Amino acid sequence: MSGQSVLLSMRVNDAVVEVAVKPHHTLLDVLRDRLDLTGTKQGCDTGDCGVCTVQLDGEPVLSCLVLAIQAEGREVRTIEGIGGAEPHPVQDALDRHDAAQCGYCMPGIVLSAEHLLRTTGREVDREEVAQALAGNLCRCTGYVKILDAVVDASQITAKDTAKDSTPPGSGST
Amino acid sequence: MLPMASFDVVSPETVEDAVRALAAPGARLLAGGTDLLPTLKRRLTAPSRLVSLHRVAELREVRVDEEARMVRIGAGMTLARLIREPAVATRFPSLAHALGTVASPQIRNSATLGGNVHLDTRCRYVDQSAFWRESLGGCLKSDGDTCHVVPKGKRCVAALSADSVPVLVALGASLRLVSAEGERIVPLEEYYSSDGVRHIGAAPGELCTEVQVPMANGLRRTAYVKWRPRASIDFPLVSVALRFDLQDGEDGEGGGAIAAAHVVAGALAAKPRRIRIPEAVIGRRVDEAEVATMVADAAFAQCKPLPNLPYDPDYRRKLTRVLTRRAMANLLRPPAERPR
Numbered sequence: 224m225s226g227q228s229v230l231l232s233m234r235v236n237d238a239v240v241e242v243a244v245k246p247h248h249t250l251l252d253v254l255r256d257r258l259d260l261t262g263t264k265q266g267c268d269t270g271d272c273g274v275c276t277v278q279l280d281g282e283p284v285l286s287c288l289v290l291a292i293q294a295e296g297r298e299v300r301t302i303e304g305i306g307g308a309e310p311h312p313v314q315d316a317l318d319r320h321d322a323a324q325c326g327y328c329m330p331g332i333v334l335s336a337e338h339l340l341r342t343t344g345r346e347v348d349r350e351e352v353a354q355a356l357a358g359n360l361c362r363c364t365g366y367v368k369i370l371d372a373v374v375d376a377s378q379i380t381a382k383d384t385a386k387d388s389t390p391p392g393s394g395s396t
Numbered sequence: 397m398l399p400m401a402s403f404d405v406v407s408p409e410t411v412e413d414a415v416r417a418l419a420a421p422g423a424r425l426l427a428g429g430t431d432l433l434p435t436l437k438r439r440l441t442a443p444s445r446l447v448s449l450h451r452v453a454e455l456r457e458v459r460v461d462e463e464a465r466m467v468r469i470g471a472g473m474t475l476a477r478l479i480r481e482p483a484v485a486t487r488f489p490s491l492a493h494a495l496g497t498v499a500s501p502q503i504r505n506s507a508t509l510g511g512n513v514h515l516d517t518r519c520r521y522v523d524q525s526a527f528w529r530e531s532l533g534g535c536l537k538s539d540g541d542t543c544h545v546v547p548k549g550k551r552c553v554a555a556l557s558a559d560s561v562p563v564l565v566a567l568g569a570s571l572r573l574v575s576a577e578g579e580r581i582v583p584l585e586e587y588y589s590s591d592g593v594r595h596i597g598a599a600p601g602e603l604c605t606e607v608q609v610p611m612a613n614g615l616r617r618t619a620y621v622k623w624r625p626r627a628s629i630d631f632p633l634v635s636v637a638l639r640f641d642l643q644d645g646e647d648g649e650g651g652g653a654i655a656a657a658h659v660v661a662g663a664l665a666a667k668p669r670r671i672r673i674p675e676a677v678i679g680r681r682v683d684e685a686e687v688a689t690m691v692a693d694a695a696f697a698q699c700k701p702l703p704n705l706p707y708d709p710d711y712r713r714k715l716t717r718v719l720t721r722r723a724m725a726n727l728l729r730p731p732a733e734r735p736r
């Protein structure tokens with residue numbers, strides 16, 4: 224019979240989640256309506272705005288254009304899985320730069336920016352940030368402070384990466 | 397919110413199983429979903445079953461086949477991976493460039509090459525919600541019997557909008573199609589028809605496994621021209637792929653002169669259009685201003701954009717000439733090749 228529920232198992236923010244979903248439900252539908260992870264926003268629902276950005280196996284994708292079923296056995300990260308007791312350096316920099324106005328675009332921007340800083344592991348420039356955030360629309364700001372904030376955050380995460388990659392035995396550990 | 401009507405999803409792990417699942421009536425392939433999901437949300441198609449290719453690992457390989465002198469690109473490769481793939485970036489720089497202009501970073505992480513080649517045609521009267529379309533009474537492509545672009549027309553002229561297609565046609569690429577009956581190879585140039593409702597030449601039940609791109613036989617210069625209002629995400633409103641094969645030999649003895657020209661445009665109607673280039677460019681150098689003008693004028697004369705896409709068609713036509721001429725001054729050479 225068409226459209227029967229199926230049991231979906233995936234990892235969301237490092238925890239295994241099992242949930243019954245309809246085949247035509249998007250990952251966005253399931254995150255927001257079934258798992259109560261409402262940090263991921265819904266805007267256009269057709270791929271244009273980027274507010275629904277999550278990471279699938281570490282890469283930013285639009286959860287409005289992914290069927291929940293396609294996440295079976297995979298790793299999903301949402302805004303709720305970024306930062307812990309302390310905000311992530313990207314979140315902290317966006318705050319310090321007063322980069323948000325209404326804030327609706329921010330979860331998506333953080334997920335795109337976190338991916339850029341994690342995969343480059345170095346200080347990035349404004350042009351690189353603009354490229355990485357090309358799929359995240361912001362209707363309030365002029366992007367100026369957002370770009371400043373992500374560049375600023377990259378200076379902090381680049382130092383952290385350098386620390387982490389010190390060969391074992393060569394430091395004070 | 398645009399909910400989809402219900403359907404089943406099967407997720408096979410091999411091409412063989414995928415082809416079997418696709419043989420069922422009402423079945424439709426799902427790759428990255430970045431075109432199909434918007435189409436389903438807009439209620440432009442109503443499949444009863446989607447055959448998702450996300451688990452078919454054999455579709456995600458890129459093989460350099462030295463014997464057949466071609467690169468075999470798995471249809472399930474994402475655009476983001478292909479841009480980073482050395483076999484593509486070094487051999488086919490205009491293809492890598494074109495794929496890098498598709499949509500946004502998030503979309504390129506999901507979108508596949510197979511899905512791009514099979515992208516539905518686009519039109520401002522049909523890429524709308526069902527509610528919006530209803531107010532116009534639909535059109536040939538959606539439950540209606542007229543066309544709003546060519547009101548007396550009997551055929552839909554929605555635009556081929558996939559950035560990879562003009563480039564792949566210019567490069568002489570072919571598709572490998574597999575079905576329950578067997579397999580066949582089709583040159584991409586012969587794959588599309590001028591009917592915007594069904595412009596794709598695949599028979600029902602056929603799955604594209606591979607895009608085969610022939611390697612260059614000598615020196616070559618290429619480019620891809622794309623214009624759209626927002627460079628960050630939009631579909632092409634002007635789309636021209638250029639390829640010039642150059643003669644071998646010493647400078648001054650005809651070396652580096654144009655041996656063949658392949659120019660192909662998209663974003664017009666449902667089919668890619670091959671632009672006839674005047675014979676007079678053969679034997680001349682690609683960097684001559686007069687050659688650039690001849691190529692740009694040919695593109696202008698033979699590309700007649702329609703009001704199927706946003707922006708004034710006349711403006712898009714003039715831009716085609718200007719951007720083609722500019723591209724001639726910045727043709728790409730494979731990074732591996734030493735400058736002459």
Ligand SMILES: Cc1cc2nc3c(=O)[nH]c(=O)nc-3n(C[C@H](O)[C@H](O)[C@H](O)COP(=O)(O)OP(=O)(O)OC[C@H]3O[C@@H](n4cnc5c(N)ncnc54)[C@H](O)[C@@H]3O)c2cc1C
Binds near residue numbers: 270475515604630632
């Ligand atoms: C906001 C936005 C902007 C976009 N901008 C661009 C752009 O600038 N340029 C551009 O070219 N595209 C653009 N796209 C469209 C789309 O993202 C790309 O064309 C993408 O490459 C489609 O691939 P997919 O894997 O997501 O296809 P899907 O959506 O999964 O499939 C598309 C079609 O191809 C068929 N199909 C998929 N795989 C195969 C196969 N192996 N064999 C046979 N048929 C197959 C499907 O049945 C379906 O009909 C945009 C989309 C959005 C939402």
Ligand code: SF4
Binds near residue numbers: 535536542704
């Ligand atoms: S070209 Fe005409 S028939 Fe085709 S989608 Fe546009 S309005 Fe409809």
Ligand code: FES
Binds near residue numbers: 267276
């Ligand atoms: S809600 Fe997904 S891109 Fe707008």
Ligand code: FES
Binds near residue numbers: 322323325
């Ligand atoms: S702060 Fe309002 S959309 Fe970006």
